[in-house]
Amino acid sequence: MFTGFGIMAKLTKRRPLVQRSVVLWVMATALFAILPHLTRMPILLSAALIAITGWRVSRFYRNPHWLLRTITVLCAVFIISWLYEGLWGRLPGSQLLCCMLVLKCLELNRSRDAMLMVSLSFFVVATWFLFSQSPLTFVYLVTATWLGLTTMIVINRGGTEQSEIRSMFVQGARLAIPAVPLALAMFFLFPRLSVPLWGIQGGELEGVSGLSNSMSPGDISNLFIDDGPAFRVTFSDPQPSQSELYWRGPVLTRFDGKRWTQSIYSSVVTQIKPERENADLSYEIELEPHRRQWLFALDYPAIYPGDSRLGLDYQLRSIRPVSNVRRYQISSDTSFRDNRALNSTLLNESLRIPDHVGRRARRLVAEWQAQDDSTNAIMQRALHHFRDNPFFYRLDALPLLDDPIDEFLFDSKVGYCEHYASAFTFLMRAAGIPARVVTGYQGGFDNGEYFLVRQSDAHAWAEVWLDDEHGWTRVDPTSWVAPNRVQQGSRAVVDVPNWLHAPWLVDMRNQVDKIRHWWNKNIVSFNANRQSRLLQPWGIERVDQRQLLLLLIVLSVIISAIVFWWYRRVDHIQHVDPVVRAYHKLLHRLRHAGIDTPIHAGPQTVMQKVIAYCPDIRQQVENLFNRYIHHRYAAPNISVEEQPQQSNRLALARRLNSFKLPKRR
Amino acid sequence: MQRSALSRFSPFNWIVRQPRFERWLQKRGPLAPPFRIAYRQVYILPTRFGIIFAILLTAMLLGALNYNNNAALLLAFMLATAAQLSTFRTWRNLSGLDVGTIHTKPVFVGDQALFRLNLYERQGFERPILELDSGRQDINDTGINLSLAAEQSGMLEIPVQTSRRGWLECPRLRLSTIYPLGLFRAWSWIHPQQRCLVYPQLLDNPPPLPSPSTGDGKRNLQPEPDADFAGLREYRPGDHLKEIAWKATARMNKLISREEPPTAYSELLFKLPQTGSQDIEQALRILASWVVLAEQRGFRYGLSLPAVELTPDTGAGHRHQCLRALALWQN
Numbered sequence: 002m003f004t005g006f007g008i009m010a011k012l013t014k015r016r017p018l019v020q021r022s023v024v025l026w027v028m029a030t031a032l033f034a035i036l037p038h039l040t041r042m043p044i045l046l047s048a049a050l051i052a053i054t055g056w057r058v059s060r061f062y063r064n065p066h067w068l069l070r071t072i073t074v075l076c077a078v079f080i081i082s083w084l085y086e087g088l089w090g091r092l093p094g095s096q097l098l099c100c101m102l103v104l105k106c107l108e109l110n111r112s113r114d115a116m117l118m119v120s121l122s123f124f125v126v127a128t129w130f131l132f133s134q135s136p137l138t139f140v141y142l143v144t145a146t147w148l149g150l151t152t153m154i155v156i157n158r159g160g161t162e163q164s165e166i167r168s169m170f171v172q173g174a175r176l177a178i179p180a181v182p183l184a185l186a187m188f189f190l191f192p193r194l195s196v197p198l199w200g201i202q203g204g205e206l207e208g209v210s211g212l213s214n215s216m217s218p219g220d221i222s223n224l225f226i227d228d229g230p231a232f233r234v235t236f237s238d239p240q241p242s243q244s245e246l247y248w249r250g251p252v253l254t255r256f257d258g259k260r261w262t263q264s265i266y267s268s269v270v271t272q273i274k275p276e277r278e279n280a281d282l283s284y285e286i287e288l289e290p291h292r293r294q295w296l297f298a299l300d301y302p303a304i305y306p307g308d309s310r311l312g313l314d315y316q317l318r319s320i321r322p323v324s325n326v327r328r329y330q331i332s333s334d335t336s337f338r339d340n341r342a343l344n345s346t347l348l349n350e351s352l353r354i355p356d357h358v359g360r361r362a363r364r365l366v367a368e369w370q371a372q373d374d375s376t377n378a379i380m381q382r383a384l385h386h387f388r389d390n391p392f393f394y395r396l397d398a399l400p401l402l403d404d405p406i407d408e409f410l411f412d413s414k415v416g417y418c419e420h421y422a423s424a425f426t427f428l429m430r431a432a433g434i435p436a437r438v439v440t441g442y443q444g445g446f447d448n449g450e451y452f453l454v455r456q457s458d459a460h461a462w463a464e465v466w467l468d469d470e471h472g473w474t475r476v477d478p479t480s481w482v483a484p485n486r487v488q489q490g491s492r493a494v495v496d497v498p499n500w501l502h503a504p505w506l507v508d509m510r511n512q513v514d515k516i517r518h519w520w521n522k523n524i525v526s527f528n529a530n531r532q533s534r535l536l537q538p539w540g541i542e543r544v545d546q547r548q549l550l551l552l553l554i555v556l557s558v559i560i561s562a563i564v565f566w567w568y569r570r571v572d573h574i575q576h577v578d579p580v581v582r583a584y585h586k587l588l589h590r591l592r593h594a595g596i597d598t599p600i601h602a603g604p605q606t607v608m609q610k611v612i613a614y615c616p617d618i619r620q621q622v623e624n625l626f627n628r629y630i631h632h633r634y635a636a637p638n639i640s641v642e643e644q645p646q647q648s649n650r651l652a653l654a655r656r657l658n659s660f661k662l663p664k665r666r
Numbered sequence: 667m668q669r670s671a672l673s674r675f676s677p678f679n680w681i682v683r684q685p686r687f688e689r690w691l692q693k694r695g696p697l698a699p700p701f702r703i704a705y706r707q708v709y710i711l712p713t714r715f716g717i718i719f720a721i722l723l724t725a726m727l728l729g730a731l732n733y734n735n736n737a738a739l740l741l742a743f744m745l746a747t748a749a750q751l752s753t754f755r756t757w758r759n760l761s762g763l764d765v766g767t768i769h770t771k772p773v774f775v776g777d778q779a780l781f782r783l784n785l786y787e788r789q790g791f792e793r794p795i796l797e798l799d800s801g802r803q804d805i806n807d808t809g810i811n812l813s814l815a816a817e818q819s820g821m822l823e824i825p826v827q828t829s830r831r832g833w834l835e836c837p838r839l840r841l842s843t844i845y846p847l848g849l850f851r852a853w854s855w856i857h858p859q860q861r862c863l864v865y866p867q868l869l870d871n872p873p874p875l876p877s878p879s880t881g882d883g884k885r886n887l888q889p890e891p892d893a894d895f896a897g898l899r900e901y902r903p904g905d906h907l908k909e910i911a912w913k914a915t916a917r918m919n920k921l922i923s924r925e926e927p928p929t930a931y932s933e934l935l936f937k938l939p940q941t942g943s944q945d946i947e948q949a950l951r952i953l954a955s956w957v958v959l960a961e962q963r964g965f966r967y968g969l970s971l972p973a974v975e976l977t978p979d980t981g982a983g984h985r986h987q988c989l990r991a992l993a994l995w996q997n
Contacts, residue, residue, distance in 0.1 A: 017809055116715050116848055120722050123745060127726050130737035138737055146744045154846045158794055158813075172846060176748045176755070183751075184743035191743070194731050325734055528734050565754055578817060 019112055020160030026152045027115045028058050028106060033148055034122035035099040037129045037141070042096055043084060050103045057106045070107050077104060095128040115156045119149050134326070136520040147177040175571065179564040183557060188527075190553035192546040195529035212250050212440050212459060214293070216419055217260040217405075231442055231459070232288040232297060233518055234452040241282065241299070241335075243444050247462065247475060248297040248454065250441030252314035254347075256430075258355040259405060261423060261438050266347055267312045274311055275303035280332035287451075287521055288327045294318045296329060297441060297454075300475070301339065304332035313347065314437070315339060326525040339472040351435035351466065359406035359427055366431040376467060379432045383425055384481045390414065392421075394483035418479040422461040425478040435466035439475070448511050451518060580632055580650055583657035594662050604630050615663050625660060628653055679801065688857075697838075697857035699765040699783070707854050708760050710753055716849035719749065752847040759796070759843045760852050762789045766819075768836060768858040772986070772993075774954070775867035778825040781836045781860065785822065787814040795845045798822045800837040828864045831950065832997040836860040865954055865989040866947070872955035875965075876940045898922050906981055908964050933978045934960055934967040946996075954992050961985045971995055 032054055039047040056062055065073075077100040078088070085093035102121045108114055126145045130138060151173030155161050161169055232248075253261035280303035288296065296309055296317040305311065306329045309319045319327075369382045393415045406427045409420050416424075422438050429436035443460035445452040462477040533543050544552075588598045588607070596614050598607050608626035612619050632653055681687055691697060695707045712720065723742055730738035766784030773779050787793055793814045799807040805826055812820045822841075828834055842853035898914055901921030914922040934956075941952040953969070960967040961980065967988070968978035974991045976984075 112848075113715070117718075120719055123741065124722060124726065127730070127738040127741050130730075130735055130741070131733075134735070134737045139740070142737060142741050142744070146741065146748065150748055150847065153848060157845050157848045176751055176846065177744070179751055180744050180748040183747035184740060187743040187747065188736070188740055191739075193734070325736075524740075525736050527736055561751070561754075564751060568754060568758070581817070 017159075018110055019115055019156070022160040022162075023112070023115055023156055024106075024109060025058055026155045026161070027109060027118050028054055030119055030122045030145075030148050030152045031102050031106065031125075033145060034125040035102060037133075038095060038099045038125065041092065041132070042099075046080065046084075046096070046100075050099065053103050054106065057109070064110070065107055070104070073107070074101070074104055077101070091128075091131045095125070095131065098125050098128060112156050112159070116153065119152050119156070123149055134525045136516055139520070139524075143177065143181070146180070147173050150176045175568070179560075179567065183560050183564075186553060186556045186560060188524075189532070189535060190549045190556065192550060193529035193532050212291075212293075212295075214251050215260050215262040216253055216423070216438065216440055216461060229456050230289050230514060230517065231291075231454045231456050232286050233448075233521075234284050234286050234445060234454065235450065236282075236284045236452070238282050238284070240284075240447075240452070244480075245299075245335075246444050246452075247300065247439075247460075247477075248442040248445075249300055249316060249439060250295055250297055251439075252312075252316050252464075253438040253440060254314070254350050256354060256423075256427070258358040264314070264347070264350050266350070267314045267316055268318070269313045270310050271313050271315065275301050275334035275337040277303050277332075279334040279337065280304050282335055283330070283332035285328060285330050287518065287526065288323055288329070289521075290324050290326060292322050292324055294320070294322055296323070296327075296331075298331050299333045299335070301334055301337040302331055303334040303337070305329070306331075326521045328522070328526045338470075348435055348466075351437055352430050352433065354427060354430045358404045359410075359431065360404075361407045362410055362424070362428060363431045365410075366428055370432060376432075376434050376465075379434060380429070380465060380476065383428045384476070384478060387421065387425075387478055388481045392416075392482050394418075394421075394479065419461040421478040421482060422463045425476065426463045429463070429465050437464050437473075438462075439464050443477075446511065448514060448518075453511070453514055453518075578650065579654040580629065580657065583654040584629060587657050587660060591662070596662075604633070611662075618663060625656060629657065682801065691855055691857075697855055698859045699856060700767050701765055703760055703763045703765060703841075703854045705757075705761050708757050708852050709854070710757055710850050710852040712849060713844055713851045716749075719849055723749075749847060749849050753850050753852075755846050756843060756850045756852040759793050759845050760841065760854055763793060763796075763814075763841075764788055765841070765854075765856055768860045770836070770860060770862040772863040772865055772989070773828060774865045775828050775831055777828060779828050779834050779862040779864065781824045781826065781839075781858070781862065783822045783824070783839065783841075783856070783858075784819060785812065785814060785841075786819040787817060790816050792816050793843070795843055796822070797842050797844075798824055799840050799842070800824060800826075801840055802837055805837065826862070828862075831864050831866045831947075831993045833861040833994075834864050836862065863990060863993055865993045866950040867954070868958060869951050869955045872952050872959065873942065875934065875956055875959060875963075876936070898924060908980070934965050935970050935978060936960075936967060937970045938972075950992050950995065954989055957985060957988045957992070 032051075035050065039050065042050075078097065081093050081097045081100065082088050085096075087093060088097060098121070102118065102125055105114070105118050105121065109118060123145070126142065126149075129141075147170075151169050154172050154176075155169055158169075251263055252267055254264035254267070255262045282299060283304070284299075286297060296305070296319050298305065298317050301315050302311060302317050305317055306319070308321070309317050309329075311317055317331075365386075366379070369379055373379070373382075391414055394417055405420075406424055409416055410424050419438075419440075426436040426438050438461055440459070440461045442454045442458045443462075444458050445454040447453075460479070462475060462479065464473045465476050466472065467474050532549065533545070535549070536544050584604075591598050591607070591611065594614075596607075596610050598610065602610075604626055608622060611622050611626075615622070632650070695701070695704050723746055726738060726742040727746075729735070730742055764786035766786060769782045769784075770779060783798060785796065795811050795813055797809075797811040799805075799810065805824065807824055810822055810824060812822050814820050824837075824839065826834060826837065836858045839856040839858070840853045841856055842851050844851045898911055899922070901910065901915075901923045905923045909923045911922045911924050936953050936956050938946075938949050938953070941949040943949040943952060957967060957969070961982075961984075964980065966978040966980050967984075969976040969988045969991055971991065974995060976988055976991060
């Protein structure tokens, strides 16, 4: 028995358990957050995550024992680290986060857990943007924010009825929609970092298509079917013709009989470069992230971004891997000649061919050499060899197994640009002419204001050292076999299903790319540099970050004021009883009809006045007003059954609205 | 338990207990209901979860800035602005609410005193999840909440466990809300100058009632044989049920009361020494139990304590007077 004097009762204050409806909302949010990640997961893992989610929301769910929960978490960590050989990096990191989010649901008991899960979901959504920042992700972002905020509202309400779902989404939208203009203001004005605070690792190439730093048959043909954009070009000078658009990428000098790889000299910075004054073609490139260092340019870049270097092979490399959409200005000197004397090591590399391949090819070259030994003659013989013999440009070339040179030149005779570039370079080297393979993109699609270069425009060609006057000269053996490839673009020679070529589809895809372009230009590639030039359209050349911050504060205050005003309005419109609103409208109509209804007059007084005005519908008026009086003034009944139903309310409002005064005779 | 220990030593609670804080609050508007919560009386601070959320957002922001990942940056800004806008809605959930008076009823020690707070929504929009708490460790005030629809009123009850007789001051109450996002808590202080009377504890097995006051002998305790119609009068509102002469009522077809209480009533006068307890508090408990018992059995009873004299009577009002005297005696 309680007898304590001054003894404080010790209470354990425990928050109540969350309702089932809250669990459903939270799980929906979590599932929406991991949805894009599921596509990149091993199928079994994603199936397991979905199964756990399903089990959690099912009626058979019981909280598992803590030991089981711990084991499950450890299993998840183990599986991920086993799959990806470690936990560091974008892919394992984000997938581990997904697993943790889903496994947290086994501990979803109180609203605290629910709130934590929603915040974690936001984080998972953010990690998806490491993989994709397309315009579609923006739609995803807004939807995820909306859903997450709505779930937070539901959690704080302690659950919802089926009928309240719509109104919950409306409440969520009332937070999410006004957040958009404010967030955009912050986006453009919040001080950016011009130098990253900590290192950015590159080298993770999973899922990013593009050229690689080596080439073996089949590499580029995989790109042909990829319609994704590689980069976009906006020319400020008159644009060159299609056949001149050779976008220089990795230059491959070493050949081991199967693969072409880059020489170590390509990372040495060249001392001789085109003069800035000679630049005669300037353009801007918007490069989709490929997580490699190289930047693309037309031969030969004279003015290029400060954080990039021009190698000995005139390949432009950025200091950091391109992990975001990158825009850069570039100017090329089209008349520049790379004709300085070759140093011996580079020369050696440009001549070296492995002994075990291309024996027949070497014999063929020896035959040519016996007839005419000049460089020019050998080159012409080789190119004519491709044109005069039944060589075909086809994508479905058979894999070349043992000797990619001889098998291609003498047996299959079917191949695509990389086969031709590779074989031609080999022939040149066999004849003692320095040669190398250059990969990159060729051509592009004129999409109105800019040129779109797709992954499928990937190309490989050869460069041959002619003499001290001409230096390295581009030779594209593919153009001798399939001239259309160079003149009309990759589409002319690639066999894709016909319907993919339907004009409306191509047109639509080009339109979609315009949106992407706009998005990349204005949102994705926005950075500290662009930020400082933000006010240029208004004649302010540069703004520093303090001024931007000031502007942000001013703008935020203005936008917040507008939003607050909007909230007040919406609140009143939404929440005033429809009956009251209808009654006030009725009073307004009565006033118009000449019945004096002062503000202080109660419904009884008004009713008497209306009856005096039109005594012949007395019954109807009394009926209506009495119902209104009952609705507004009857003693509130606590019991649920007798509370005014929403439908009754609406019916009364409708009756009030439809009440019409008879015309006075 | 660990949590409660933490919050007991929180600087916030320390500030709240300072008298200077109380004076500062007083300056900002009325604390004793009834009043309408003005904008100056609504305070708002991030909740514990709000701070966790802020840390999370900062991490997201730093990562996005570092990698210049603009989509993630946009998400962080969206969430930050939504959180900022939610402060307005949270504030609005309280501001303009009418706080009615606080009601309470006397209770016995060991029972819970209930302070009832009436709230009236007159601004024309819904106010979900208004929570009431006292910030005190000994009061079980978790989960006391109420949602008001537009133009609706409601009541919140805060139970306070009683441990001693006398006046129990209503603690300073905090009417708060974390709606809609749970990132911020807006609250208003309510300090009702209201107190609840706590009667001494009732004993489960009190000693038997003392025998009727034999010593006085002023009144003949034996019922007179034919007193049926002696001193009858018509019923007056306020007459106790026991005063109604049922036989006469049945005969005369209207309510008849006795002028004089029937002599069958024993007249009891409770005194401290009768309890036989040396402990004053225990004695008061016994007296309180006797009062309740005597009232139940329909006796006339009185109370004679040093400095307090209540002549024998009966009825709810008298019972309260007696219990009140016991509750406040030498307190």
